[in-house]
Amino acid sequence: MKPNIDIDYICSLANLKLTKEERSLIGPQLMKIVEWVNKLEELKFEVSRGEVHTPVSFSLSFRQDKIGNSIPAEKAIASSPEKNNEFIKVPKVFGKK
Amino acid sequence: MNLSSLSVQKLTSLIVNKELKAEEVVLSYLKNIQERDKNFSAYITVEGEKALNSAREIDQKKNKGKLAGVPVALKDNIVTEGIRTTCASRTLENYIPPYSATVVERLEKEDAVIIGKTNMDEFAMGSSTENSAFFPTKNPWDLRRVPGGSSGGSAAAVAARETAASLGSDTGGSVRQPAAFCGVVGLKPTYSRISRYGLVAFASSLDQIGPITKTVEDNAILTQVISGLDPKDSMSSPLTVPDYQREIKEEIALIKVAFLKEKFIKDIDSEVRDRYFMTLRFLEEAGAELHEMDFPYWEYALACYYIIATSEASSNLARYDGVRYGFRHRRYSNLKEMYQNTRTSGLGQEVKRRVLLGTFALSSGYYDAYYLRAAKTRKLIRQEFESAFEKVDFILTPTTPEPAFLLGEKKDPISMYLSDVFTVAANLAGIPALTLPVGLTKKNLPLGIQIMANFFQESSIFKLAFLLEKKIKFDNNKLNLHRKEE
Numbered sequence: 001m002k003p004n005i006d007i008d009y010i011c012s013l014a015n016l017k018l019t020k021e022e023r024s025l026i027g028p029q030l031m032k033i034v035e036w037v038n039k040l041e042e043l044k045f046e047v048s049r050g051e052v053h054t055p056v057s058f059s060l061s062f063r064q065d066k067i068g069n070s071i072p073a074e075k076a077i078a079s080s081p082e083k084n085n086e087f088i089k090v091p092k093v094f095g096k097k
Numbered sequence: 098m099n100l101s102s103l104s105v106q107k108l109t110s111l112i113v114n115k116e117l118k119a120e121e122v123v124l125s126y127l128k129n130i131q132e133r134d135k136n137f138s139a140y141i142t143v144e145g146e147k148a149l150n151s152a153r154e155i156d157q158k159k160n161k162g163k164l165a166g167v168p169v170a171l172k173d174n175i176v177t178e179g180i181r182t183t184c185a186s187r188t189l190e191n192y193i194p195p196y197s198a199t200v201v202e203r204l205e206k207e208d209a210v211i212i213g214k215t216n217m218d219e220f221a222m223g224s225s226t227e228n229s230a231f232f233p234t235k236n237p238w239d240l241r242r243v244p245g246g247s248s249g250g251s252a253a254a255v256a257a258r259e260t261a262a263s264l265g266s267d268t269g270g271s272v273r274q275p276a277a278f279c280g281v282v283g284l285k286p287t288y289s290r291i292s293r294y295g296l297v298a299f300a301s302s303l304d305q306i307g308p309i310t311k312t313v314e315d316n317a318i319l320t321q322v323i324s325g326l327d328p329k330d331s332m333s334s335p336l337t338v339p340d341y342q343r344e345i346k347e348e349i350a351l352i353k354v355a356f357l358k359e360k361f362i363k364d365i366d367s368e369v370r371d372r373y374f375m376t377l378r379f380l381e382e383a384g385a386e387l388h389e390m391d392f393p394y395w396e397y398a399l400a401c402y403y404i405i406a407t408s409e410a411s412s413n414l415a416r417y418d419g420v421r422y423g424f425r426h427r428r429y430s431n432l433k434e435m436y437q438n439t440r441t442s443g444l445g446q447e448v449k450r451r452v453l454l455g456t457f458a459l460s461s462g463y464y465d466a467y468y469l470r471a472a473k474t475r476k477l478i479r480q481e482f483e484s485a486f487e488k489v490d491f492i493l494t495p496t497t498p499e500p501a502f503l504l505g506e507k508k509d510p511i512s513m514y515l516s517d518v519f520t521v522a523a524n525l526a527g528i529p530a531l532t533l534p535v536g537l538t539k540k541n542l543p544l545g546i547q548i549m550a551n552f553f554q555e556s557s558i559f560k561l562a563f564l565l566e567k568k569i570k571f572d573n574n575k576l577n578l579h580r581k582e583e
Contacts, residue, residue, distance in 0.1 A: 043470075
C-alpha cells in the first residue's frame with residue numbers, strides 16, 4: 001500500500017501545527033517510517049475488526065462500584081495553568097459567530 | 098566502608114542491625130551525586146532534604162522494612178506526590194503531582210528512600226536520552242556516549258553509584274537497553290506483574306515499570322516489593338508474588354535454552370556476537386541444553402511495535418492540551434488554537450513525530466491496513482513465544498545489537514529505532530525479560546545479554562541470571578568514576 005500522508009490533515013487531527021522547518025524535516029521522515037512499517041504487508045493474512053487483542057490472559061478484576069477516597073478538588077487542580085476557586089478556566093467553547 | 102559498593106540486601110541488614118544509619122547511607126549517595134552528576138546529568142531533580150528527613154525517620158523506627166534506608170531513584174515519568182514530575186518535557190516542566198504511583202507507595206512502605214527523579218527521553222520516546230527537553234545524560238563508562246534510553250538517567254545513576262537502585266519504565270526496551278549500555282541489571286517484568294498506576298502513560302498495552310540495579314539479587318528484592326495486584330490498575334495480575342529473594346538461590350535444574358538463528362545476528366557488532374556465543378558456552382558447560390530456534394514473526398516485531406506504540410501514544414498524549422495541568426500557551430483566540438499552540442510549543446520533535454505517526458495509523462482509511470494489521474501480527478508474535486516455551490525454558494539474545502553509541506551519532510529516526518531490535522518482542526508478547534552485564538568491549542564498554550522466559554517466570558529468570566552473574570563475574574571496577582569530562 002502506497003500511503004498518501006496528508007500532513008496538514010494529520011496535524012489537525014493531532015492538534016499540532018508544524019513550522020516550515022519541522023514540516024520539511026518530519027514530513028519526509030514520516031513517509032520513510034511508513035514505508036518501513038509497510039514490511040508487515042509481507043504477512044499474508046486477513047484482518048478483521050472483530051478480533052480483539054488483550055495484553056493479559058486473565059479476566060480483569062474490576063473493583064466494586066463503591067465510592068472511595070478521592071483527591072480533594074483543590075489539590076487535584078493545583079497544577080492547572082489557570083483556575084478560579086475549584087474550577088479550571090478555559091476559553092469559551094460556545095461563542096458568538 | 099565504601100557504602101556505594103554495598104548491595105541492597107547488605108545495606109538493609111546493616112541498617113536494621115543498627116551497624117549503620119540510613120542517614121549515613123543517604124548522605125554518602127548525595128555526596129556522590131554532588132561530585133559526579135555534573136559529568137553525567139543523570140538527575141532532573143534531587144530531593145536531598147526530603148531524602149535525609151526520611152532517612153532520619155527510618156533510623157528512629159523500631160520495625161524497619163525490607164528496603165530500610167536504601168536510596169532509590171525514580172524515572173521522571175513515575176509520579177511522586179509533592180515532587181516535580183516532568184517526563185523530561187517542557188509541557189510538564191513545573192508539574193507537581195497530587196498523588197504517588199503505587200510503586201512509590203510500596204517502596205516507601207518498605208522504608209526505601211526516594212532520592213530523586215532521573216532524566217529520560219521525553220515521554221519515554223527514545224533510545225538514547227538525547228530526546229530529553231532539558232539535557233542529554235552521558236554514559237558513565239564513556240562520557241562521549243549515550244547511556245541508552247529511554248530510562249538513561251536511571252541506568253546511569255546506578256552505574257555511577259549515584260543511587261543504590263532505581264526504577265525505569267520499559268515500553269519497547271527502555272529499561273533493558275540502557276541497563277545494557279551502562280553495565281547494570283534491568284528487568285522488564287511480565288505485563289501486569291507490576292502496577293502501572295501513576296506511571297505516565299506512553300503505550301498502555303506495552304508499558305511496564307522495572308527495577309535497575311547493580312546485581313541480580315538486588316533486582317529480585319525490588320521486584321518483589323513493587324509487584325502484585327493493585328485495585329488501581331485493572332490490568333494488574335491477581336497471581337501471588339513469589340519470594341524471589343529466596344528462590345533465586347535455589348538449585349537450578351537441567352534447563353533448555355533457545356538461541357537465535359544466524360539471520361538474526363549476522364549484522365550485529367562482532368564483539369556483541371562473540372560475547373553472546375561465549376555466554377551460551379558458559380551455559381552449556383553448566384549443563385544447559387542448547388537449541389537453535391527460528392522465530393519467523395520476530396523480524397516483524399519492530400514494525401509492529403512502531404504502529405502499536407505510536408497509535409496508543411497518539412491517544413494517551415492527547416491529554417497534554419493545556420487544560421487541566423502542565424504548560425498552557427499564552428497566545429490563542431479560541432479553544433482549538435489553545436490546544437494547538439500549547440501542544441506545538443510544549444512537545445518535542447520525536448514526540449510530535451510519533452504522535453503524528455500514530456494519528457495516521459488510526460485515521461480513517463488507514464486503520465485496517467496499519468493498526469489492525471499490527472494488532473494481528475502482535476498476536477502471532479505472542480503465539481510464537483508460547484509455542485517456543487513449550488519446548489524450552491529460556492530464550493537468550495544479545496540485549497542490543499551494538500554497545501553504547503556516540504552522542505549525536507544516530508540522526509535518522511529509523512536507525513535509532515533499530516536499537517530495540519532484540520527487546521520490543523518481549524513487550525509485544527507480554528513476557529518477562531532481563532538484561533545482565535556479561536563483559537566489556539575492547540573500548541571498555543559494557544555488553545548485556547537478555548534472558549526471556551514464559552509469562553510470570555521472573556523467578557526462573559532471576560535464578561539463571563544469578564548463576565550467570567556468579568560465573569561471569571562482570572568487573573564493575575573497570576568503571577572509572579573519577580575522571581574529568583573529556
